[in-house]
Amino acid sequence: MxxxxxxxxxxxxxxxxxxxxxxxxxxxxxxxxxxxxxxxxxxxxxxxxxxxxxxxxxxxxxxxxxxxxxxxxxxxxxxxxxxxxxxxxxxxxxxxxxxxxDDLDLLRYRCLLDQACRAETVGDLAGEARLLREALGLWRGAALADIASDSLIRDEVPQLTEEWFRALHRRFDVELALGNHAEIVATLRRLVLKHPLRERLCGQLMIALFRCGQQVEALKTYASVSAVLRQEYGLDVGDELSDLHRAVLTRDPALATEHGWHRSLARRAP
The missing domain is CATH 1.10.10.10 (Winged helix-like DNA-binding domain superfamily/Winged helix DNA-binding domain)
Structure with missing residues (x-):
């Protein structure tokens, strides 16, 4: 057999x-x-x-x-x-x-991302979101988390991590475009706490909170990330996040539309 x-x-x-x-x-x-x-x-x-x-x-x-x-x-x-x-x-x-x-999660992940790109090309946002969710669901933690090789961790893991962040950012851009802001708030909160240096995640959370009618929470999110950057790293937030902060303060109407600030962030963030 x-x-x-x-x-x-x-x-x-x-x-x-x-x-x-x-x-x-x-x-x-x-x-x-x-x-x-x-x-x-x-x-x-x-x-x-x-x-x-x-x-x-x-x-x-x-x-x-x-x-x-x-x-x-x-x-x-x-x-x-x-x-x-x-x-x-x-x-x-x-x-x-x-x-x-189908026998290696990394290959399956990249195949799903290719399919998501094709869905984006034809304007199928719902299909793209579904494929991105499935792809990101293959991650069970940090890549190669228990492999005792300094060179692998140094040379390979950063690239894989950046791939993950790119897919993650795109997923939340698409969710926001689909009006799924309420569904992603809890996940974004956890990610912002874990990755405070990722300003784009903070911006996406601010937009989601604002669209849920939580302007104050959106401003608190900005203040929290800004404090971490300043106190722990001596850094100021970037221009995009500062612009978004002003937009939330003034209730910019662009924040309520699918072509609002999350599109701008998507274009300008790395």
Whole structure:
């Protein structure tokens, strides 16, 4: 009987399953190899790059042989190649992991974002919002949260985090355009508390609160984020958020429309 395919998740702690049953990969170096391969799924990762992830340029004398041993052990832990093709394959110069989009959360996430972009292109905001919600729902915490590799955390996680923020900002822009301000207030509150340096999230929360008839709460949100920036980082809020603060103070009519300030923020924020 052929084994079910392996499923992998790296948008959070590493998770490996076969047929819904977890497979525990305990060895730190095997986890680093697996995470590195999954970040470049279906593409060859050079042996030198894998060795860098494992040993940070302080390679042992027998580094290549040691890498081969760790890969072989990882294959055994995964049951890779039993009654089916190998998922981790040796290629000239390195290794690759062959994974279908539905079997790796990162690939599924990016596929959903591509679909959301196509929905945006044809003006299907409701479809775009649904796809963005589904994509963001794949995240279970910080990417590679339990992988003990300084170089992976330094080189890969910031890019993944920025991808997440871009999708998150776009989702809330679309929700605001659809008039779903009441539904996103609680989520935005949590995110602003967790990420006070993300001024665009603060702006989106201010707009949502204002549209819910909570002008004072919107102003309090601004004051809170402004205080954190000034007291902890010695920074002032940016021009966009300052402009939004004035608009809330004066009850600018543009804030009540789908082409109001959240569109402006979307254009100008990174």
């Amino acid at each position: 052929r084994h079910a395919s392996l499923q992998f998740a790296i948008l959070g702690p590493l998770d490996v399953r076969r047929g819904g049953r977890p497979i525990v990969v305990n060895a730190a170096k095997q986890r680093i190899i697996l995470a590195t391969l999954l970040l470049s799924a279906n593409r060859v990762v050079l042996a030198e790059d894998l060795m860098e992830r494992l040993w940070q340029y302080r390679f042992p004398r027998d580094a290549r042989a040691s890498l081969q041993t760790h890969v072989a052990r990882l294959r055994r832990v995964l049951g890779d190649g039993h009654d089916g093709p190998q998922t981790i394959r040796t290629s000239p110069g390195g290794y690759l992991i062959r994974v279908a989009a």
